[in-house]
Amino acid sequence: xxxxxxxxxxxxxxxxxxxxxxxxxxxxxxxxxxxxxxxxxxxxxxxxxxxxxxxxxxxxxxxxxxxxxxxxxxxxxxxxxxxxxxxxxxxxxxxxxxxxxxxxxx
Numbered sequence: 001x002x003x004x005x006x007x008x009x010x011x012x013x014x015x016x017x018x019x020x021x022x023x024x025x026x027x028x029x030x031x032x033x034x035x036x037x038x039x040x041x042x043x044x045x046x047x048x049x050x051x052x053x054x055x056x057x058x059x060x061x062x063x064x065x066x067x068x069x070x071x072x073x074x075x076x077x078x079x080x081x082x083x084x085x086x087x088x089x090x091x092x093x094x095x096x097x098x099x100x101x102x103x104x105x106x
Contacts, residue, residue: 046084051093079105
C-alpha cells in the first residue's frame with residue numbers, strides 16, 4: 001500500500017476544512033435569517049417576500065410579458081408584497097420609507 005505524500009494530505013486537509021467551513025457558515029447564516037423571520041412573524045402576521053431589487057425585476061417582467069400565462073400570478077404576488085410593505089412596520093429586506101412610498105399596485 002502506498003503512503004500518501006505530504007502534499008496529498010495537505011490538499012485533503014484543505015478540502016475538508018474548506019468544505020466544512022463553507023457549509024458551517026451557510027448553515028449559521030441561514031439559521032440566523034430564519035430566526036429573524038420568526039421574530040418578525042411573532043410581531044406581525046405577514047412579512048415582505050421580495051427584496052427591492054427582486055420586486056423591481058418582477059414588476060419589469062410583468063410589464064414586459066403582458067400575455068404570458070403566468071402574468072396574473074406574478075401580478076398577484078407583486079401586489080401582495082406591496083400591500084404587506086405598506087401595512088407593516090418590520091421588514092425582512094432593507095426597504096427605505098421612500099422606496100415603499102413609491103410602490104404602486106400593478
